[in-house]
Amino acid sequence: MATPQPEIQFNGLKESVPGLPARYYFDPAHHALELKKIWQRHWVYVGRSNEMLAPRSFKSVAIGDQKILLVRDDSGTLRAFHNTCRHRGALLCTQESGTLRGGAITCPYHAWTYSLDGTLLRTTSKSVARGFDVSDYPLYPVNLKVWRGFIFACLAERPPEFTAGFDVPLSRLDSWPLEDLRIGHAFTTVMRCNWKIFWENYNECLHCPVVHPSLSQLVPIFGRALMEERDDPQWREHAADDDPKYRGGLRRGAGTWSSDGALVGKPFAGLSEADRLAAHVYVTGLPSMFIVCHPDYVRLVRLMPLGPESTEMRVEFLFSPETLADPGFDVSKVVDFSGAVMREDAEVCELNQAGLRAAPHESGVLMPEEYVVRQFHDWLRAEIGD
């Protein structure tokens, strides 16, 4: 009878495997393929529902070169459309956000008017040509899904199952009052790298001790170049040790991801002891976003591809209304800390991009700790049909 091998529960890769072909990171034709096969097929995070609560409020966003208009109607229903008039294709709305006057969407070119459900209500022509029927010209619809206050859009005609797009069951975040949270701070930056470089960086902590000195102190297991306990082939030797450097979580005495490790607000009421200790619970929704839930705030990072070697990153910090209302609340303690971590990541992502064009470099090679990078590569290959 065989004894279970310790390796069985070791997370790491056991076989040496190559990375993606180098040209996937800079070839414009390959980039166009990924836009089509991935970015125009999946649910993409486009904003918070409570940024546009008022009836007739709207928001303009872009997914790559596709411009989208989000509109809330008088009954509170939120919809998404291509930001394009059906007449001659003019942009319907040039403002980033606001409230629609008159409760309708009117094209600024020839005043075609659409209801907030996208129906073409009227043109401005004095006659009707044979074969023309307003009912044939509603706004081009875009699929939309609001999940716990987060709005996602999907450009595909037949969108995939929403929950299938996340790496863990969304119930993992049930204890956090996500619906109620508000953006207390946000910033946007452009990285000179392919969007996949960011996800590869996100999916391993082998770089943490080299790249993230402060984070490696706050989260000691990151300082050991590991994401979690079983990334260590010798994890069983320390299975009984509750030192965070083996177990994961924050250094002793720290409560959240902030510059001094102290909480910046009251912990969310519904959290279990385990949730509080975890200090960061990640949910990833490829290709566009991840959420990290901390005991007292939530961070969301969204990517948007701008070109083969250019990617926009937006970071939103979400807090409870109570925390935001607290006169002693100091947002800079989390923004400074996470801002530094994100800047470190962005810089090293650009460094990775910068080396990829060497003629003999067909692809890199993944190390045992890069098992989630491997999962990401497998996902990508399946998505593009490679």
Added chain:
Amino acid sequence: MATPQPEIQFNGLKESVPGLPARYYFDPAHHALELKKIWQRHWVYVGRSNEMLAPRSFKSVAIGDQKILLVRDDSGTLRAFHNTCRHRGALLCTQESGTLRGGAITCPYHAWTYSLDGTLLRTTSKSVARGFDVSDYPLYPVNLKVWRGFIFACLAERPPEFTAGFDVPLSRLDSWPLEDLRIGHAFTTVMRCNWKIFWENYNECLHCPVVHPSLSQLVPIFGRALMEERDDPQWREHAADDDPKYRGGLRRGAGTWSSDGALVGKPFAGLSEADRLAAHVYVTGLPSMFIVCHPDYVRLVRLMPLGPESTEMRVEFLFSPETLADPGFDVSKVVDFSGAVMREDAEVCELNQAGLRAAPHESGVLMPEEYVVRQFHDWLRAEIGD
């Protein structure tokens, strides 16, 4: 015996028709095709003859990526050449305009010298290689036509009939002393749109009430979204009414296109009552220009494609020498008015371009009032062999 139907003389489209494919407005390969099939085949307006009256005067212009040199010889003959030396292809002339010293064109690289009719007069070499004959190396000629003071160039070897390029007989402008007019003001701007977007905008007035508030007051029929009387399906109902809102022309009391509607100079002497009342007589020469003749001045608009989504627009205001010499003449009254109209058009053209990349948008649809847009589309399809 059948009575003529009122619709028979209605200008508008009776069948619903789609516009051009959306990719025609941004696809670089399609743009290259249009440069070759249209811009390098047709007569293109390049300047006024009286800008370069002096013997040996020259002017450099560009049609897309083709650089042209216009030269007047000592006998007054105007010619056009590619601005390229036959030796090793250097640019012959870097200045925009001026006078050629020595009555010859000398290349600034190796001093090959050409007469003003393009003949290679001499090289600077000390010997002649077998097979080399200066008579084989004249400047590359470009076809040139001066029509009533307007210079046109055509890059095709066999240019089309000059008069065939205009939408109405050129005799329509016989009453205006075009030869004598001078440029009193000009401006150039770059629009972030395809060149065809401009012509579509130019070819309909359905946008006028939405986009041009001042123009819609000055020309009341434009305020009704119509270009002329028979664009209205109910035009027969008002056939006896001489109100300009039905008949066309300026609002009562106004004399020309200016900020207060007042004339800025004496009306041209030869105009008929009908010409004066018309207030604007258009002649269009695709793909590059249109002329509008007003009672007291003439406006010319020239397009030049800079890229699939970038077009240069130049506007020239032409006046009689008498008007220009009048101390009371105030050019700002027409420049401000027309400048505002052109800015409004440029802005809405950019808006149109901005919405065209929506993935489901294969093409727009034309309304009855857009019958000249349809003619433009038919012309374009024929030109590119679609």
Added chain:
Amino acid sequence: MATPQPEIQFNGLKESVPGLPARYYFDPAHHALELKKIWQRHWVYVGRSNEMLAPRSFKSVAIGDQKILLVRDDSGTLRAFHNTCRHRGALLCTQESGTLRGGAITCPYHAWTYSLDGTLLRTTSKSVARGFDVSDYPLYPVNLKVWRGFIFACLAERPPEFTAGFDVPLSRLDSWPLEDLRIGHAFTTVMRCNWKIFWENYNECLHCPVVHPSLSQLVPIFGRALMEERDDPQWREHAADDDPKYRGGLRRGAGTWSSDGALVGKPFAGLSEADRLAAHVYVTGLPSMFIVCHPDYVRLVRLMPLGPESTEMRVEFLFSPETLADPGFDVSKVVDFSGAVMREDAEVCELNQAGLRAAPHESGVLMPEEYVVRQFHDWLRAEIGD
């Protein structure tokens, strides 16, 4: 018995021949072909050995889009590698030059560490995957050759014979103490032209009287549009005349290429009378560089293609340590003179590029004096397999 014909020893072209196709100078696809067939096959000058004499010193350079790292090890051996980590392709070194701490090359992303001979010494992973062996992941090597203090790199796996890349035997420069010279001044500029335009300009003096007034005075034969005595079909008539306008060399009384013609340092000790009189001895190593040896200093010009219509030029002025140490030494006398000549050439190269897109211009034509331009074209055609 036949008398030798004077023409036999005339250098010039006797048959009229066309230049290269115009599209070779701006077509991106053709440019990519030349990068592959020429720039990635030949020895390219990348720097002076004595810029990085110290053990562990390094220098980063780029040949087109290929980033190279030059490293000197503790024993003084210089090597070149692609500046790319074998792990996931990150750029190893972002600094232009410096000294490697720890005597190893450590990737700034995951700290893979390589010895200075390129061997991968260690990764930072806690386990080793099956099939992974550090010996399979040395840095990608780049061929390197140091010739008399000049470092050349070759991206080809099998580089051509080093000496075969020069137009004259390298022994021609034996009298100059090239190893000992130091860069006393250098400048870099970007020309808006194809790299081949520069070489064509370099390979003839037909342009000299038109383009280089000062140089034409200093070197009288250049003022006659000739590079050397036998470029003149009538050279035999002046065969006995030692006037520099026939014989070549500097105007009487001048000693070197400087603003007043005077030497800026002591002449190099080993020069023969002929070397001193020659005043400039050229050695050309296509595609990247030429050296000109003057009696008291050496000038090196290096090209690097940045795009089809963009080329970087770097000029280095090399002097003996004694000259550099002389308190009376005034570098501006040579920099001003040669700087002006190079600016004149760069300007006229840009002019040449600017005229090449004329649609009827398939190619230029070469004059008798352009026999070395013809040799350059023949070399280029052979290299690209045309």
